[in-house]
Amino acid sequence: MSSGTGVRLPVIDFSTRELKPGSPDWDLVKVQVRQALEEYGCFEALFDKVLEVRDVLFGAMEELFDLPSPTKQLCTSDKPYRGYHDATAKLLRESMSVDEAHIAQIIDQDLTNILWPQGNISFSKTIVSFTQLAAGLEKTIRRMVLESFGVEKYMDELNDATNYNLRALKYGSGEPPVAAGVHTDKGMITVLYQNEVNGLEIQTKDGEWIKIKPSPRSFVIMIGDSLSAWLNGRFSPVYHRVVKKGNKVRYSIILFSNPRGGYSVKAPEELVDGKNGLLFKPFDYEEYLQYFSVRHLTAMGCAHEYSWSYSSLISCLMPMSEAKESEEWTVFVDNLSKRVSKIALREPFRYHGRVERVFIPSINSKSKYKESFPRNRAVNANMGDIRKGANEDPKDSCKTGGTAHSGRCPMKQRQSCVFLLNELLTLNSPTKKNGPKISMLHRFVTGASPVTWKNSNPGDKALIPYRLRKSRDQELDFINKRQVASLQHTYLDGVDGRSSRSMA
Numbered sequence: 001m002s003s004g005t006g007v008r009l010p011v012i013d014f015s016t017r018e019l020k021p022g023s024p025d026w027d028l029v030k031v032q033v034r035q036a037l038e039e040y041g042c043f044e045a046l047f048d049k050v051l052e053v054r055d056v057l058f059g060a061m062e063e064l065f066d067l068p069s070p071t072k073q074l075c076t077s078d079k080p081y082r083g084y085h086d087a088t089a090k091l092l093r094e095s096m097s098v099d100e101a102h103i104a105q106i107i108d109q110d111l112t113n114i115l116w117p118q119g120n121i122s123f124s125k126t127i128v129s130f131t132q133l134a135a136g137l138e139k140t141i142r143r144m145v146l147e148s149f150g151v152e153k154y155m156d157e158l159n160d161a162t163n164y165n166l167r168a169l170k171y172g173s174g175e176p177p178v179a180a181g182v183h184t185d186k187g188m189i190t191v192l193y194q195n196e197v198n199g200l201e202i203q204t205k206d207g208e209w210i211k212i213k214p215s216p217r218s219f220v221i222m223i224g225d226s227l228s229a230w231l232n233g234r235f236s237p238v239y240h241r242v243v244k245k246g247n248k249v250r251y252s253i254i255l256f257s258n259p260r261g262g263y264s265v266k267a268p269e270e271l272v273d274g275k276n277g278l279l280f281k282p283f284d285y286e287e288y289l290q291y292f293s294v295r296h297l298t299a300m301g302c303a304h305e306y307s308w309s310y311s312s313l314i315s316c317l318m319p320m321s322e323a324k325e326s327e328e329w330t331v332f333v334d335n336l337s338k339r340v341s342k343i344a345l346r347e348p349f350r351y352h353g354r355v356e357r358v359f360i361p362s363i364n365s366k367s368k369y370k371e372s373f374p375r376n377r378a379v380n381a382n383m384g385d386i387r388k389g390a391n392e393d394p395k396d397s398c399k400t401g402g403t404a405h406s407g408r409c410p411m412k413q414r415q416s417c418v419f420l421l422n423e424l425l426t427l428n429s430p431t432k433k434n435g436p437k438i439s440m441l442h443r444f445v446t447g448a449s450p451v452t453w454k455n456s457n458p459g460d461k462a463l464i465p466y467r468l469r470k471s472r473d474q475e476l477d478f479i480n481k482r483q484v485a486s487l488q489h490t491y492l493d494g495v496d497g498r499s500s501r502s503m504a
């Protein structure tokens, strides 16, 4: 069930029938699946068997999240969005995520035995039963999708390439500023189950938000970026978010079918022809996730420090969109955090060309550069002024011919920047009605970035061409674990005394 705008998400029944490939029931459901995914990229799947694990499942989730923080923090991973992530001041949700979750030994090894060294058989059993149910449903849906496009011969290949990632989420009591921001999932298919506390919303093609109210017997199924790319755009991934109201604790548990690292996500030849050219260059899901995680940290403002510097970057990227191929630009970046390092500052700019030099003058010194830095346009301003500032003539904040520069500003200016960032992201939203759609995946495979906040001219100059980059591989070279870790360190260390993470 769903509500909000009067639009209802399709509900498809996977319970009552013995669904066997080739049977009339199977074919009927297959048609419903295809229609729902074409229209919404999402549907509600009735699946009664899940009722058998519901109580023990949410019991197990409570048991998990009730563990002391230091215990939960033992579940770490060097891959983005895996392991345990604590709630932060801004993102009030905890998450625990484990790969290859359909394998019972892995649940023991990577989860249960770490959290309960003395063992916890019932916990493992519950998690494994849930994962197997959800994975079975995912396979059924995936097979139906493939069959409906006549490409079922790839089922085994995809099975072999699938990493089932399980993510348990707890949204604590209270109404957080962000429960889960607008995003698409990055993998193939998302199978989501939740307790009675609603909050999930999905966006329709018309830009309307539907509040999802699944019944205890149903899963929410969503298409992710990888399946959309694999199907050469036949389905679009669904934008969704979580808006949490009230004090009740919300639990959700999600099984993502994600392509394993090393598998190249590429539309099969049957889905590419003269009419439907290849939409996305082949990509590796793990590399994409890495790309996203760096940008997400940058963009979503989960880490205050990071968002702080990004708001500055956005304002200086706009003039860059007017630069010509191979032209050299000097970019002034204001509004930076006091703590921003030169190395960290380089990273976002490397996507737009080779960074010759980064220069951070001391704000207190009588530097000859002092006067040349446009002081922050957003300082202590109200939203109208901030917007005006952001839309200022680019010449005021950018000069041609040289290197990338940056400035910085005092601590007290920070709040307005975080605000500015959020507003800009709203304007930037790829799902904004009538706005250009530039998904994260588009950005990843093309190197383009959206600059749509020149509100007066929506869509114009929406893409910053990626200049000076020879290949995507070159770009990916620097997004390695060490650098992600150091970026996180640069920006997250000291923020509210804990690390801030977000979601994929």
Ligand SMILES: O=C(O)CCC(=O)C(=O)O
Pocket (backbone or CB within 6 Å): 167, 169, 180, 185, 192, 194, 199, 200, 240, 241, 242, 252, 254, 503, 504
């Ligand atoms: O908790 C939910 O309902 C949604 C969470 C989500 O979208 C995600 O983790 O990708």
Ligand SMILES: [Fe+2]
Pocket (backbone or CB within 6 Å): 183, 184, 185, 240, 504
């Ligand atoms: Fe999601």
